[in-house]
Amino acid sequence: MGRGHSAPAKPAEKRKGAAARQHYHHGALKDALVAAAEAILLENGVGGFSLRAAARRAGVSPSAPAHHFGDAAGLLTEVAARGFEELARDLREAEERGGADPAALLRELGRAYVAFALQHPARVRLMFRRDMCDPQAERLKQAADEAYALLENAVRAFCGIAPEEACDPRTMGMILAAWSMVHGFAQLALDGALDVVAGEMGDLDTILSQMLSAMLSALTVPPPSK
Amino acid sequence: MGRGHSAPAKPAEKRKGAAARQHYHHGALKDALVAAAEAILLENGVGGFSLRAAARRAGVSPSAPAHHFGDAAGLLTEVAARGFEELARDLREAEERGGADPAALLRELGRAYVAFALQHPARVRLMFRRDMCDPQAERLKQAADEAYALLENAVRAFCGIAPEEACDPRTMGMILAAWSMVHGFAQLALDGALDVVAGEMGDLDTILSQMLSAMLSALTVPPPSK
DNA sequence: CGTGCATCTTAACACTGTTCAGATTCAATG
DNA sequence: CATTGAATCTGAACAGTGTTAAGATGCACG
Structure with missing residues (x-):
């Protein structure tokens, strides 16, 4: 679920579309992760946060954040x-x-x-x-x-x-x-x-x-x- | 990691010193768990707490606390x-x-x-x-x-x-x-x-x-x- | 055209909380 | 005293978690 977004209208351009990520490189992962984390905090409170969930929300693997934030x-x-x-x-x-x-x-x-x-x-x-x-x-x-x-x-x-x-x-x-x-x-x-x-x-x-x-x-x- | 689960060849022993648990029933688990939790908080801070660790410290299985505290x-x-x-x-x-x-x-x-x-x-x-x-x-x-x-x-x-x-x-x-x-x-x-x-x-x-x-x-x- | 390098993925590890069927013991009743 | 019902605890399992290592991938620059 959640893989529904198909918007390949623009071919090989810099796309920072939230979910649709057909490029291997995200391009703006750092900001996307921050935005995802803030959204999770807003929806589920501070106790409902998880790094994996943030990564999921940014459409990225669980270990991707480590490269940008370490922890x-x-x-x-x-x-x-x-x-x-x-x-x-x-x-x-x-x-x-x-x-x-x-x-x-x-x-x-x-x-x-x-x-x-x-x-x-x-x-x-x-x-x-x-x-x-x-x-x-x-x-x-x-x-x-x-x-x-x-x-x-x-x-x-x-x-x-x-x-x-x-x-x-x-x-x-x-x-x-x-x-x-x-x-x-x-x-x-x-x-x-x-x-x-x-x-x-x-x-x-x-x-x-x-x-x-x-x-x-x-x-x-x-x-x-x- | 290191805690080797040495199979207890002798079931009913009074190996443990102070909190000897030779009985299947602990007897005062509720208080023991509270004490364990407080000790963990004191040593590792509020972030270092875990229910399993508290159970371990009280010499009891991970699922024992649930019966007394539910959660x-x-x-x-x-x-x-x-x-x-x-x-x-x-x-x-x-x-x-x-x-x-x-x-x-x-x-x-x-x-x-x-x-x-x-x-x-x-x-x-x-x-x-x-x-x-x-x-x-x-x-x-x-x-x-x-x-x-x-x-x-x-x-x-x-x-x-x-x-x-x-x-x-x-x-x-x-x-x-x-x-x-x-x-x-x-x-x-x-x-x-x-x-x-x-x-x-x-x-x-x-x-x-x-x-x-x-x-x-x-x-x-x-x-x-x- | 390579090639270096930052970026991201896959896989694995050691944990966690919680649940559930059973083993064990206590206590109270017959 | 013996039996039985309830209380207590175990063991194994499941779904998630953070973190790490080793390998894919694609951008940018020589």
Whole structure:
């Protein structure tokens, strides 16, 4: 089954048709495998992934991926890295939407982060799976750092600290607090842990907004000496 | 590979030392399997687990676990549930340590939560793996709720809201904020995402303390109307 | 026209989870 | 005490999995 596609209209041209592969060489296997993996993640979740299934979907033998990615973790690392890049794009869009007000910026970034997680559950779960993708890979670290740098800059702006200036411990604590909070909220939402709460009050986005409001309004007041 | 299946010339022997299985019936297989699974998680991480390995470790055939847990997920669900129970115990200890001051209580709970995660990385990772253990299982849900109820009560005390009283949206936001923050911090710490930061400032526990201080001190000031 | 080389296939290996018919033992009943 | 029914565990089998090695294939460049 699945061998039905017959479209030999174009003879010996570069064909990247998904299933129909009458050429021995695929031509763009790397991208095709990534696309296949993403499709599987979307349909069957992160647990339903298998390297062989991805190869099957790309119309290629089970051992073909090894040549391009070495490992199953190699392929998934690439998928995760692209996920972080997409997340970074979303965060940059939110950055523009936020405008000049640091508080509004932070709120938009937080909403964008959570929205991305809810929109791509399996991909986000994969991004934080140490045992599926190799977190040491430079490709992944770089993509992830790019996304998190956006968040850090927003907190720095909120605290009125120049991008180059060193952080005092309290500001550092706030950066981590913001990061942890948004990340934790996204994870809990993905695990369905917030569904109960979501029933009592609106959808997750308004809940998050309320949470961010509570935080930000509290933080605008300087701390009581310490 | 190497494990030679030396045919047991003598059927009923007490060759095995501690877990001597001279009987056909194991007697306490359920607990033995849980212990084996926990040992594997400890040694090889959550990715290195396999049902067959757990059975092997308990000195039992690969199909024996099915009778007690049905599934691999069944066994892991039991492990996760026990993990939540142990977490709840730790949280209760922290509760006593916190004393009467609501802020101190929250801080101790947060530290205990993160400390537990860092002390049992694989177990905690398992607890939030939807695809490994069945999150619908009553056993698990109950154990998890028990732990989270402690956190909720602490936040309510901090806000001066009686245990039975309904929460206004702002308080609800704070509960979620606290929960998300601690959970997110723990997850990020497990993923090693905080190692860079930990290098610049002390260990993770002091970082967390600073973060909690920043949050709590900010939150003691009432919000600017709104 | 070769020929090198990246690309892909076929075949095999050592695993995995799960199922099912049977062997074994326990416990309770007659 | 003996018998029997239920609980427990074994052994073999099946369908998949990731990974590797050795061999086919076709593109690009001399």
